[in-house]
Amino acid sequence: MIHIVFQTSDVHVLQQAMALDPELTGDILQIYDDLAVGPLQGLDAPKGDASGGWQARRDWWKTVLELTPYNFDEAKGMSDDQMTIHRLKQTLDDNPAEEVWVWMAQNAHDVCGYFWLVNRLRDYQGRVQVLYLNNLPFINEKGAIFYPVYLFEIQPSEFRKAKKLARLITPSEFEIDPDEWARLCMENAGVRVLEGGKKITSHDYDYYDKNLLAALTTQWQKVHRVIGNTLGKMKVKTGDAYLFWRLRELIAAGTLQLNGDLAKGWNAVEVKLPGGPVTTEEGATAEAPAPAPQPPAP
Template sequence: MIHIVFNEADVDVLKKAIELDETLQGEVWQVKDDYAVGPLAGIYTAEGIEARRQWWRDVLAGGDYAGKVDTGEVDDNKLVTELTERLRNEPAEIVWVWAAQNKHDVSGYYWLMSQLKEFQGRIYILYLNNLPFINEKGLIFYPEWLSVIPPKEFLKAKKLARPITLSEFEVDPDEWAKLQQEDKGVRLLEGGKKLGQQDYSYYDADLKKYITGDWQKASKVIHQFLHKNKQTTGDAYLLWRLKTLLATGEFDVQGEVKNMKDFEVKGKQAQAQAAETTNA
């Protein structure tokens, strides 16, 4: 059995769950790219794959994760190649795809399953959609991420495992193809497995709300956004969007606009109002 997850934190918690239940024994593989953001056009072609890699290079350039694209650390296409070879060579092998109710996991699910139709009947989905769990304090909660589920609670989740149906292998790739044709920059979960799309600037307006009249490290602005905003995304994407906003001259900045702890930002209007108050 091969378990597939979409977040690094999910790997550890699932491995701990496997230790508690021998029927879950298997390898844990991770799809590492974040398909909830970035270009999708031609994503299964050499040109589309390289276009997406170049987009990530541009996003990560001069930031905390600069150069990561070319380290080989993230190579989901290699993962799919190895997975398909494994399934062809070992007819008894099965795959469990774990996804929680968030845009990151669902986007990854679409990207992955659209390439596995020939193995229908051997690819299982465990979609934790509105499933209640018990947290460490004994309270019921509805997790948006696998990593927040206590390992022992995964034993309940395994009951959800079911083969991805032939109908789903027909319909879901079509839905994913529509998103590829639209080729917008941000995917959002609208309920169930329904994804909608917005432009690359979707998070900008909310990100601005966390820039105040006081100097703040970019890391603090991003931290506030991640902990307070209803819709969030990865910190690398937010750093790129923050730098894009700063390039407009709308905000004051000091320090080297590079890593998120290297520079500070401040709202110009708030700064001017503060100066007027001081001089009054």
């Protein structure tokens, strides 16, 4: 049995589940790239013609990860994803009795990864199981019922229940789901959001800007705190590195003001909305008025 997951935390919780339930024992492969964000153009090209698309995607990720605590050389596991699938196919070819279990929870990261993966496993119909934790209840560590958005939110002991969800990917899914991947590549949007089931919609790169702006005021705030507060309130989540990149884009556009040197990282800089508190004659504070519109230059 070969398990495939899409997030590093999923690997850890699945390893813990295996220690509790030997029936789950098997190799765990991770698909690293978060295909819910970033360019996809060219990734669906015929074999041998997709290298340009992957290079453009790597270059974009390098820009996103710049100035974050994440080292690009360490975080570029996406470059290993192609080799991971190549080796997986070799294993399946060499071991006809081997089967694959694809785990995904109700988030765009997992579902987009699934679409990319199923497009590459068409030749192994009947040997690929999917476990989609779609709107299914589990018990959390406090004994309450909850609906996990991510696989790693499930307690290891609950995987005994989760494994019962395994089912073969149907022939119709092997036909339809790769078409969904082709659609996403053609749309080549910046952000992909899960609307429910396996329905993914495409949005512009600025999709999460409204969440960041809602966390900001005209008072200075540390960037890492803004990102943490934003992630804590977001219903549809993305990665912290992506949010930091969007903050940098908003700063470059003049939408936000910066205090500090970005080269020192997000722990060393502050951001805020333009303007700030001013003291009135009564000593109270009030928002600084927005600048009056200027007539266009002649």
